[in-house]
């Protein structure tokens with residue numbers, strides 16, 4: 116589908132139809148090959164697209180970190196290292212140890228080395244510094260290593276709804292989002308497909324990709340894997356979902372989540388630093404943390420904010436989200452089978468204010484003025 120076609124669809128107001136069917140138009144069934152075959156060597160890295168190695172209009176002069184790694188061949192090498200980790204899979208802290216190279220499935224249910232993508236779309240509902248005028252170029256991956264009982268996308272994350280996609284097709288999707296004018300490539304729930312995504316960035320970089328990569332993650336990442344993303348990801352967008360092991364175990368089957376996510380967030384901050392918008396209000400690099408307030412303090416909001424204020428700069432970008440609503444199995448847990456009250460939410464925002472956190476998401480900060 117061409118860029119002009121996409122824009123025309125937006126113009127006549129049937130963009131939602133594009134969102135629903137666009138992927139199936141572009142991404143047919145296909146086997147996923149190892150990155151050595153997909154990424155190619157130096158020859159495939161040097162294409163006419165490299166001649167314009169600058170930025171796109173949507174990024175306002177920004178040049179993504181991965182270009183240098185692509186040119187040197189390091190990006191392809193990182194993809195190969197990550198791919199090899201699937202032999203006894205420890206791509207995430209779940210560390211199932213299954214052989215995905217032989218087709219086995221671990222807890223996340225990713226089908227071996229097959230890549231499954233649920234949707235590709237410019238998204239206008241993300242944080243404003245990611246959305247700008249033209250949207251965040253969102254690629255939503257199927258399956259998940261957490262499986263929260265309240266997941267609002269469980270058809271995708273747990274049931275695995277999506278399309279088998281090759282690395283080449285994923286790279287093409289990235290380039291189509293760039294052609295549309297998206298400000299970034301926003302990979303959603305990427306962890307269990309980290310090797311595929313890095314390989315696709317390498318392919319897409321050879322064909323002219325110049326947008327920053329947003330790693331839109333549950334936050335539950337291994338530091339060892341994050342180190343392999345150093346110089347590839349420009350924007351980390353992690354959740355910090357829970358403060359206590361008990362609640363992380365009860366609601367996401369991962370008691371180690373709080374501690375492991377804290378280590379991961381520190382590594383993310385080390386790599387990209389504080390998110391600072393450019394003159395157009397767009398963030399091209401930095402750490403942006405999300406925290407979802409849950410009923411009855413089930414996500415430990417005050418403790419999460421205490422940790423951020425105590426371990427990261429006070430101008431760390433924090434989006435304190437109010438939109439929790441019960442989905443999936445949440446109705447089996449009476450404590451979280453309702454929405455958050457305005458008073459519950461305001462208490463958390465006030466707490467952030469008292470801690471001295473200065474870079475709250477604009478939608479969060481609005482509550483401080485009311």
Ligand code: SF4
Nearest residue numbers: 204207210211221223
């Ligand atoms: S990515 Fe999936 S298979 Fe690999 S360790 Fe995590 S949950 Fe297990």
